[in-house]
Ligand SMILES: Cc1cc2nc3c(=O)[nH]c(=O)nc-3n(C[C@H](O)[C@H](O)[C@H](O)COP(=O)(O)OP(=O)(O)OC[C@H]3O[C@@H](n4cnc5c(N)ncnc54)[C@H](O)[C@@H]3O)c2cc1C
Ligand code: FES
């Protein structure tokens with residue numbers, strides 16, 4: 001295994017593009033090192049991104065949006081009050097990843113690019129309409145996060161492409177988001193179902209919504225029918241029922257040791273309801289308590 | 299396999315070692331630097347027995363490569379007691395409360411608990427339990443560990 005620690009994303013991309021064997025980028029390493037240890041993936045070239053200037057920074061842009069560097073840890077997201085207040089759902093999703101020790105290292109981009117259908121950080125990004133700056137042999141491009149997952153362990157990134165940063169749009173007025181997952185215990189487990197909802201109100205009426213489901217298909221799902229079920233409503237019982245129905249209809253899960261397909265389908269509806277209520281409440285002004293209140297999110 | 303020369307700081311001392319790039323920081327601490335206080339319970343990030351601080355951040359050293367330590371600052375359990383051997387209040391309270399049996403998880407839990415108390419000097423029981431959720435103990439049932447951390451926290455607050 002050759003270890004590289006380039007100082008620019010262009011250099012990182014050149015190493016990856018020129019490599020012929022197994023190549024991995026190293027962000028927090030909480031997936032890469034586990035796979036190395038298990039012997040499932042032993043990279044020929046391992047490209048550490050953490051020496052690139054700026055990879056650890058979180059920046060609020062002039063338009064109110066946020067730029068999150070490729071090496072920003074889950075703990076660092078949770079320690080940024082402005083980000084927690086604008087995008088509590090994104091932060092609480094990543095905050096559910098692993099233990100305190102894992103939180104000190106694990107990144108959003110790594111969570112996304114590892115390609116687990118159950119990745120907890122990804123539904124929140126998709127619901128938020130987040131994008132990524134991708135650096136590759138052809139230069140830089142912006143991709144929607146929703147377009148990056150391509151199946152378990154696979155992404156739509158081309159050979160040599162690396163994510164330099166993730167961008168969240170400006171929160172804007174009367175918006176709110178939330179993420180919850182179902183796991184059989186209270187900590188340290190993989191999502192059976194995850195759901196993120198991001199919405200905007202005009203008065204009490206929902207005028208925009210994005211609903212993403214995790215762990216119920218080979219990739220995260222952005223479910224347009226869920227959004228349609230609640231846009232134009234005040235999230236009354238009928239709207240919540242329609243939302244739950246749309247989430248169940250969209251779920252195409254597998255059965256495994258964590259839950260049967262029937263159970264996952266049912267939980268997708270339950271979570272969609274619950275998470276929509278939280279996002280709605282946040283949009284109305286009562287903000288999240290922050291990601292440290294993990295126990296409440298189960 | 300060519301080895302890489304790594305220069306880093308461990309418990310305030312400048313050290314260097316030669317690392318195979320596949321070796322974890324835990325391997326390097328134990329095998330190259332002789333610091334065997336950090337334990338390997340799982341090697342996959344689940345148990346916390348290998349907990350250390352990397353530039354102040356609590357991490358599992360089995361999920362960090364040794365070569366990543368270049369130019370960083372690492373704190374391990376070996377740096378917890380004073381150089382004259384005086385135990386840190388957390389270490390003392392673990393003994394007083396019998397918060398260990400086999401002791402395999404103890405270094406990692408002490409390092410993790412110290413990081414908690416620096417960030418939050420007065421944690422609730424559930425905050426302690428969530429913070430330490432990545433530190434597994436197969437002997438004690440956790441209760442005495444929680445009591446020891448609470449007692450040490452109280453003493454440290456009193457001393458401040
Ligand atoms: C004990 C434990 C518990 C965990 N619990 C959870 C959990 O509850 N929920 C969950 O979702 N995950 C969990 N994980 C998995 C893991 O922590 C997350 O997926 C994490 O977000 C990965 O981020 P990382 O920075 O560590 O990625 P790395 O391991 O550094 O990289 C992961 C993958 O992404 C690629 N990559 C990394 N950065 C980039 C980039 N900038 N551009 C392109 N590709 C890149 C790498 O090549 C690699 O294939 C857990 C892991 C452990 C060890
Ligand atoms: S040995 Fe590192 S977490 Fe178990």
Ligand code: FES
Pocket residue numbers: 397398399400401402403404434435436437438
């Ligand atoms: S005392 Fe034996 S594992 Fe904790």
